[in-house]
Amino acid sequence: MSTVETISSNIKKLRELKDLSQKEVSAASGVPQGQYSRIENAKVEPSISTLEKLAAVFEVSLSEFFNNGPLDEDINLSILEKVKMIDTLHDDEQSALIKMIDLAIANKKMKDSLKAMIA
Amino acid sequence: MSTVETISSNIKKLRELKDLSQKEVSAASGVPQGQYSRIENAKVEPSISTLEKLAAVFEVSLSEFFNNGPLDEDINLSILEKVKMIDTLHDDEQSALIKMIDLAIANKKMKDSLKAMIA
């Protein structure tokens, strides 16, 4: 599922959820009905500003349009997200992880300085 | 903070997190350096396809670019610095650590969902 398809799918779902016609969405958002139809059918790659208008009508945040599934998988978590998740862990689990990270880092630093001394 | 400003801010943070130059991001993504600079400075409203190329380089989902809430700013900075250091580790140490992190996260999610089922 491409990104434009994901967007179109989410937008269509939101419109049906609110039980609105394309014409109504058009009137409320300012996006012409024809253009809105093209967006729902993934015929175009909508601009950010257009998506903003629609997000306002559907009362959701922009990022809602890009989510494909109900919940994301851990495999694709970014480093930032991982850090956020680590923050939610209990103290004992968290400190255990941090100790391991510190250990690995300290280990690398030692190796690096050894290399530097040799060179 | 406008949407383009949010995007530019997030993208800049991600690039610095990965310690990449604009030229490197450009080479890896195919987005010309000049255009990338305009995006980081919110001089343009980037297209979805451009954002996709950058998301691939930064290894994040598209929606990461739109998040501007307190969630992203509440990141524990010390942990963030540590996780950034993971990137400098050798592959074997790195993957071992990441596996442990993912495991801890998965473990917590399981606990949380169990709690939710009980309640």
Next chain:
DNA sequence: ACATATTATGCACCTAAATATATATTTATA
């Protein structure tokens, strides 16, 4: 079946992003 509402599509025009290229400007470093 008919009339109507809804949605999809076609077309001309406008605008802005994307690109290629070059260059200016700022920042880092020997």
Next chain:
DNA sequence: TATAAATATATATTTAGGTGCATAATATGT
């Protein structure tokens, strides 16, 4: 400070979304 690296800006051209308008094509209801 001089030099190089990194970042910002300039111009011209290409490409594609947005708009307005009209009109098919397709539901929906009486």
